[in-house]
Amino acid sequence: MQMSEVNAMNYEEFIAVFGNTVEHCSLCAAAVWRYRPFRDVRHLHDEICKFLDDLPLAGREGVLRSHPDLAGRLAKEGKLTQESQMEQRAAGMGDLTPKESTDLAILNFSYREKFGFPFVICARRNKKEAIMEGLKTRLNNSLEVEVEKGLEEVKKICSLRLLDLVEHEGVKNRLLILHADGNDC
Numbered sequence: 001m002q003m004s005e006v007n008a009m010n011y012e013e014f015i016a017v018f019g020n021t022v023e024h025c026s027l028c029a030a031a032v033w034r035y036r037p038f039r040d041v042r043h044l045h046d047e048i049c050k051f052l053d054d055l056p057l058a059g060r061e062g063v064l065r066s067h068p069d070l071a072g073r074l075a076k077e078g079k080l081t082q083e084s085q086m087e088q089r090a091a092g093m094g095d096l097t098p099k100e101s102t103d104l105a106i107l108n109f110s111y112r113e114k115f116g117f118p119f120v121i122c123a124r125r126n127k128k129e130a131i132m133e134g135l136k137t138r139l140n141n142s143l144e145v146e147v148e149k150g151l152e153e154v155k156k157i158c159s160l161r162l163l164d165l166v167e168h169e170g171v172k173n174r175l176l177i178l179h180a181d182g183n184d185c
């Protein structure tokens, strides 16, 4: 859809389309509604990022806690959101060997035990090997660092979900949004 169509949406339509661009956190879309009209998809993403950055620590932890584990119980029970299911599949989470599956479950458990929220990573931008390595490495971080890193991953997940929904002018704009946090790729 075009940005002009997004800007013409009423609040209910906007939430119906963008309510899950941050997993299970429709408050993010509800909050940025006030910043219409959006110039482009990057502008919409920037406003969501600002909202996330301005949340208090408990709010940022809550956003992380709203994410399902990678290859976790919800995935096994077929209870993921459509977006999350597609992302986890893209990262190869459906093709884990029994050993990989057990290793990931143990690492996910250790991470959740230490931080009180799940390990979050942009699955579409990582393959299973990178996810396992990232999880092992990030387990050593402090809580402050992991809230920060997790939130940056939430922003990347959000940017890809937005790009799936809204027309963007070619590769340049797509890269711009992915580079928004100054990170990889």
Ligand SMILES: NC(=O)N[C@H]1NC(=O)NC1=O
Binding pocket: 023, 067, 068, 069, 070, 083, 084, 085, 087, 088, 118, 119, 120, 121, 122, 123, 124, 157
């Ligand atoms: N835990 C976690 O990272 N979950 C997710 N990552 C992603 O790209 N989609 C998710 O649901």
